[in-house]
Amino acid sequence: MAEERGAAQRRFGMVAGETSGDLLAGAVLQGLRQADPGMACAGVGGPAMAAAGFDRWWDVSELSVMGYAEVLRAYPRLLRMRRALGDRLLDWRPDVFVGVDAPDFNLDLEARLRDGGIRVVHFVSPSIWAWRGERIEKIRRSVDHMLLVFPFEAEIYARAGIAATYVGHPLADAIPLQSDGEGARLRLGLDAGRTTVALLPGSRAGEVKHMGETFVRTAAWLHARRPDLQFVLPAAGQALYERLQETIAAMRLPDGLRLTLVQGRSHEALAAADSVLVASGTATLETALFRKPMVIAYRLAWLSHRIMRKRGYLPWIGLPNILAGEALVPEFIQDQATPEAMGAALLAQLDDDAGRQRIAARFEAMHHELRRDCAQQAAAVLMELTDGPRAHR
Template sequence: MSRPLRVALVAGEASGDILGAGLMQALRRQCPEVEFIGVGGRRMEAEGLRSSFPLERLAVMGLVEVLGRLPELLARRRRLTAELIAARPDVFIGIDAPDFNLGLELRLRRAGIRTVHYVSPSVWAWRQKRVLKIREACDLMLTLFPFEARFYQEQGVPVRFVGHPLADTIPLEADRALARQALQLPAQGAVVALLPGSRGGEVARLGELFLEAAGRILAVRPDVRFVLPCASAERRQQLEQMLAGRNLPLTLIDGRSHEALAACDAVLIASGTATLEALLFKRPMVVAYRVAPMTYRILSRLVKSPYVALPNLLAQRLLVPELLQDAATPEALVAALLPLLDDGQAQVEGFDAIHRALRQDASVQAAEAVLALARGH
C-alpha cells in the first residue's frame, strides 16, 4: 500500500495558525487519509499536526528582537530543513512568515519537494526584488487579494488567488443592534470605534491622537459615544493612563474588536490588517498612521504603492481617507470623520463590492490548489 498523503506546513504566528487550521480542515475533507507535519500552534495541532517545536519560537516582532534571536532561528530552520527532507512530504506549505519560510522553501524545492507559499509578502509595495527569490523558492503562490495575483502573473510566478478567510466568516451584513446590546452600548445615537493598533508602539504614537480627536468630535456632536477594544492587558493599562483627566463617554473593552466594529457607525483606525476587518463589517473609516521620523523617511523612498491603507489597495483608488505622519493631526482626523457619521454610503458600497470579491471559500480554494500541485496536476 502507498502511504497517505503527507503535507508539511509551517506557520510563524497566530494569524498563520488560524489560516493553517482552516486549510488543514479543507484538505482532510477532500483527502481523508492525510498526514500533517511541520510547525504550528494549538489550532493546527488540534487538526492533527505534529509540531516539531512551539510556534511561539518563530513569532518574533521587530528588528532588534529578530537580531537577538537570529542564531536560534537559523539553527531551528537548519534542523527543520533536515527533518522535512528526510520525511519527504508530498508538498510543503509555508504560511506567511516570509523571512523564515522563503529560505526553507528554497532548500526544500532544491531537494525535490514541491513548495507553496500561502499569504504574499508585500513585494508589490517594497523590496520588489524579493520576487526573484519567490520565483526560485515556490512552485505556487497563494494570495488573499486579487491585486497580488496580478502582480505575480506579471512577474512570471505561478499564482492562485484564493480569497480571504475573514471574508468567508464575517457576514455580508453585521447586526449592529445585537452588537451594541452585547457591549452594553446605547441602542440610539452615533458610536465611533477607536482602533489605534495592537502593539505598544502603535498605541504610543496614535492613542493620544485618537483620544484628542474624539474630544473634538464630542464638542461638535455631543450625542456621540466611543468604544475602544484593547488588544491585551498591557494595551488596556497604556490606554487607561492616556484617558486619565479626559472626560470622554468611552467604553474600553478587552478584545472583542469584531463586536466593536459591528456596533459602531464609523471607525478611526490605524493602518494595518484591522482595516480589512472594518471594511468587511462595512463601517466607514478614516485611516491614520505614524512611525518614527527616520523610518518614515526610509519607507517613503522604498514604498512603490500609491496607497498605504488596505481598503485603497483593494479598491485601487482613494476609497478611504489615509492620513499619514505629519498629516495625521486631530483637526484633520475630525474633518475627515465627521462627514462619515452623516453619510458614509460611498465607502460602504465600495466595501460591499470588495467583500463579495474576497468571499471565495478561501480554505477550500487553497486546498484544491495544494492537492493539484501535490498530485502533479
C-alpha cells in the same frame, strides 16, 4: 533519518507569522481536514490553526515582530529558530510545505526546503505590487506555486512565469455579507442606540506600542467635541489587553469618556461600529468587508519608516484604497497620525451620510469579488499538489 509514517498519510508543513496569518491558515486547514481527515500538519501556528488539528512546534507569537528596527533586535533568535525549523521539516518530510505570508521569514526557509526536495507553496503574495518588486526573483527560486488572495495579483505572476492560483480571500468568506450592528453593540455591553467608533491599533505588540495611546487620545479628542459618542477597543489577546489596560490607566482621560476595552472580539467591534480608526494591515480589509467607513493610520519606528520611504511603495498603504485604486478612505502616516487630524477625519465621516453610503457600496462590491470559498479552493490546490510529481528537487 526521516521520520516514518503510514504510506497513505498526507503531511503538510506550515508556518504562519502573525495573528492574521493564523486566521488565514486556520481556514485552509479546515478545508484540508474536510478533504482528508487523516492528514497531519505541523510547524508554526496559532490558536486558529490548532483548532483545526495543527501540531504547533512553535507558537505564532515567536514570529510576530514589526518593523526593521524591531526585526534587527530579534534577528539572531529568528535565525536560530528558522534553522531549527528547517532541520525538523526536512526530517519530517511533508508532502507540501505552505508558507503563510511572513515572506521575510518564510522565503529563505522555503528555498531551503525546495532544494531539499519538498514541494513549496506560498499563501498570500508579498506586496510586490506595492514595493520591493525585485522580490519576484526570490519567489521564483523559493516557491513552486503561489496561492493568491487578491485578483489583480494573477497577472503579475503570469508575466513572471510562476504557477499561481487566485483563491479569493478567506476573510471574505468568514465575514457575513450582512451584519447586525445593534446586536453586536448589545453583546459588547454598549449602548445599542449610541453612535459608536471602533479603535483597532493593531494585533502586534509593536503596533500597539506605536499607536495604542494615540488612538485613545483620538477618542478623547472626539469626546470633547461629540460627548455622545462611545468607543470600543478590541485587544488581540491577553497580553495586549493587559498592556492597553495599563496604558489607559496611566492616561489622564476626560470624565464621561465611554471607552470599552474588550479582549478579542474585533469582528463584533467592527459590526458594532459606525466608523473605525484602524492601523494599516489586514484589519483594514476586515473593516472594509464589514462595509464601515474608516480612517487608516500607521506609525513605525523611525529607522523602519526611513527604509520603507527610500524603497518606495504605492500612493496608499491601506488595502481598501489599494484594491479600489483610489483614496477611498483617508490615511495618516507617521507624524500625520495625530489625534487632531484623525479625529477630524472621523467626524467628517460620521457627519456625511451620503459619503458613508457611497463607501459602503464600494466595499460591498469588493466583498463579492473576494468571496470565492477560499478554504476549499486552496485545499483543492494543495491536495492536487500532493498527488502530482515534484516540480523541483
